[in-house]
Structures are given as structure tokens and as C-alpha cells.
Amino acid sequence: MIRIAIPNKGRLYEPTISIFKDAGLPISGGAESRRLFAKTPDPDIHILFARAADIPEYVQDGAADVGITGLDLIMERGAKVETLLDLKFGKASLVLAVPEDSDLQKAQDLEGKKIATEFPGITSQYFERLGVNVEIIKVSGACEMTPHVGIADAIVDISSSGTTLLINHLKAIDTVFSSTVYMIANKESLKAKDKILDIKTALESVLNAKQRRYLMMNVPEASLEAVKEVLPGMSGPTVMKVEPGKLSEESILAVHAVVDADLIFTIVNKLKKIGARDILVVPIERIMP
Ligand SMILES: Nc1ncnc2c1ncn2[C@@H]1O[C@H](COP(=O)(O)OP(=O)(O)OP(=O)(O)O)[C@@H](O)[C@H]1O
Numbered sequence: 001m002i003r004i005a006i007p008n009k010g011r012l013y014e015p016t017i018s019i020f021k022d023a024g025l026p027i028s029g030g031a032e033s034r035r036l037f038a039k040t041p042d043p044d045i046h047i048l049f050a051r052a053a054d055i056p057e058y059v060q061d062g063a064a065d066v067g068i069t070g071l072d073l074i075m076e077r078g079a080k081v082e083t084l085l086d087l088k089f090g091k092a093s094l095v096l097a098v099p100e101d102s103d104l105q106k107a108q109d110l111e112g113k114k115i116a117t118e119f120p121g122i123t124s125q126y127f128e129r130l131g132v133n134v135e136i137i138k139v140s141g142a143c144e145m146t147p148h149v150g151i152a153d154a155i156v157d158i159s160s161s162g163t164t165l166l167i168n169h170l171k172a173i174d175t176v177f178s179s180t181v182y183m184i185a186n187k188e189s190l191k192a193k194d195k196i197l198d199i200k201t202a203l204e205s206v207l208n209a210k211q212r213r214y215l216m217m218n219v220p221e222a223s224l225e226a227v228k229e230v231l232p233g234m235s236g237p238t239v240m241k242v243e244p245g246k247l248s249e250e251s252i253l254a255v256h257a258v259v260d261a262d263l264i265f266t267i268v269n270k271l272k273k274i275g276a277r278d279i280l281v282v283p284i285e286r287i288m289p
């Protein structure tokens with residue numbers, strides 16, 4: 001049996017549910033129902049809902065074999081786990097920020113100052129690395145308020161859009177840590193349970209697919225070589241003969257290819273110019289190389 005701990009609420013909940021669904025492991029009976037456990041279509045794979053911040057510990061201790069949570073939370077706990085895969089969502093930075101009218105411009109200017117944070121571990125490592133002595137004040141929320149009430153001179157806090165800093169008249173002067181969500185595993189479980197790597201492969205296939213599109217088009221046979229030049233494809237395009245219709249004797253081929261999502265705009269324009277038509281761009285659910 002494999003137990004996967006996933007966030008039970010907050011920003012990471014929905015995208016985690018969604019990637020498991022796309023990976024072919026839809027989770028039935030979500031955390032909205034206040035349940036602690038849920039099932040997947042694989043009778044061997046069970047879900048445990050937990051606070052994102054507690055997941056590194058659960059995985060380290062073996063309460064869960066696999067966990068999905070933010071790299072910042074994993075580092076903060078100093079959890080001894082295997083980091084298997086960057087899932088690329090839940091992007092956020094831990095930034096060092098000071099009041100916007102402050103003269104403090106860089107970490108070195110904070111010698112002897114007070115820093116409020118929800119991440120004392122990562123923050124103290126950051127200042128130690130720079131050889132700057134600071135006093136760390138641990139808070140458990142509303143960190144942005146602390147410089148304005150004399151509790152701290154600066155903060156290290158999560159920033160994503162930057163809106164919260166702006167509203168609270170703070171400016172970031174350095175990035176302390178960049179975080180995304182990771183799949184982690186218990187070290188012993190990883191050695192004993194092969195299926196953990198199958199789960200990793202399934203999640204990886206969803207990430208691969210997100211960056212690609214399936215392109216379908218009809219091409220006059222005479223344009224095939226030109227079309228092939230435009231299509232970078234994973235391997236060469238698939239080419240199929242289209243049965244001639246009643247109205248046209250022209251020899252038409254159906255061409256299919258997988259292409260990089262970032263290149264779609266350029267490629268489709270080129271294809272139109274060299275005679276491709278009936279072009280369809282389709283999302284892909286998973287790609288297993
Ligand atoms: N804008 C953001 N604010 C806070 N955390 C974020 C943000 N974007 C991504 N994250 C990541 O989400 C994780 C924190 O998730 P958590 O569920 O603890 O907080 P939350 O989504 O703010 O929920 P809540 O604070 O309501 O419990 C961290 O790994 C963090 O890096």
C-alpha cells in the first residue's frame with residue numbers, strides 16, 4: 001500500500017487534486033467533506049489530507065510514503081526525504097523586505113537588526129551564509145505588519161504577485177528562496193515500493209503534456225516536404241492519406257504532430273502560408289516518452 005499526503009486546504013489543494021486527476025489518479029471524496037483519507041482508482045494507492053507545512057514531517061517519519069508540498073516548507077522543516085519531482089505550480093518566493101521609505105538596501109545593511117518571519121530556519125541559514133548577524137523573531141502570520149509596529153526592522157515572507165508587500169508599504173530587497181511544489185518520498189518507502197516511481201512517471205507525463213500541443217491539418221501532397229520542414233515534432237509527423245472527396249481530385253494528406261506550445265503561434269502561421277488547411281490545435285492530457 002502507498003499512502004500519499006496531499007494538502008488539505010489552501011492554495012495548493014486544487015492544483016494538487018487537478019494534477020492527480022490528469023495523471024489518471026482522480027481522488028474521490030476530497031478534503032471539502034472534512035475527511036482525512038480518500039481513495040484513488042488504484043486500490044493500492046491511498047490519499048491522506050494534511051496541512052501543507054506538516055507533510056514533510058509525515059513523509060520523513062513514514063506516516064506517508066509520498067508527499068506533495070512546497071519546497072520552502074520542506075527546507076524549513078529540514079526534512080530528510082527524497083525530493084523526486086518539481087511539479088512547477090505553487091510558485092512563490094521568500095523575499096527579504098523593508099519599509100518602502102527605509103534606507104536599508106541590502107542584506108548586509110541588516111547587521112544587528114530584527115527580522116520577523118514564518119520561516120526562521122531558511123532565514124537564519126540565509127543570514128549565516130552571508131555572515132550577517134540578525135535577531136530572528138518567529139511569527140505565525142501577518143508578518144507584513146511587524147516593521148510598522150516596531151517589532152522588526154525587516155521581514156522574510158512569501159511574495160507571489162507582490163500585492164501584499166505593496167499594500168503594506170514594503171519593498172523587497174532580495175530573494176531568499178524560490179519555491180514550487182515538489183513530490184517527495186520517504187527514503188525507505190522509495191527503496192521498497194516500486195510503484196512510487198510509477199506515480200512520479202504519471203505526474204511527469206502531465207507536466208510534459210502541458211508544454212505540448214497536438215497539431216492536425218490537411219496538406220496537399222505537393223506541400224508535404226515544406227510542411228515537414230516547419231514541424232519540429234518529437235519524432236517526424238504522422239502522415240495519412242485522405243480519401244478524395246466528390247468535389248476534388250486533389251491528393252490530400254492528413255498530417256499530425258506534437259509540437260511545443262510556445263511555438264504554436266509561429267508554426268501555425270507558417271503552415272497556413274505553405275498551404276496547410278483545416279488546422280486543429282488540441283491539448284494533450286499526458287505524454288509518456
Ligand atoms: N501567494 C502565496 N502565499 C502563500 N503561499 C503560497 C503562495 N503561493 C504559493 N504558496 C505556497 O503554498 C505553500 C503554503 O501553503 P499553505 O496551505 O500553508 O498556505 P495558504 O495556501 O496560504 O493557506 P492558509 O494560509 O489559508 O492555510 C507554501 O509552499 C508556499 O510557498
Ligand SMILES: O=P(O)(O)OC[C@H]1O[C@H](OP(=O)(O)OP(=O)(O)O)[C@H](O)[C@@H]1O
Nearest residue numbers: 141142157158159160161162163164165
Ligand atoms: O504577493 P501576494 O500575491 O500578495 O501573496 C503573498 C501573501 O499571501 C500569503 O498570505 P495569505 O493570503 O495566505 O494569508 P496568511 O498570511 O493568513 O496565510 C503570504 O503570507 C503573503 O502575505
Ligand SMILES: [Mg+2]
Nearest residue numbers: 010011141158
Ligand atoms: Mg497563507
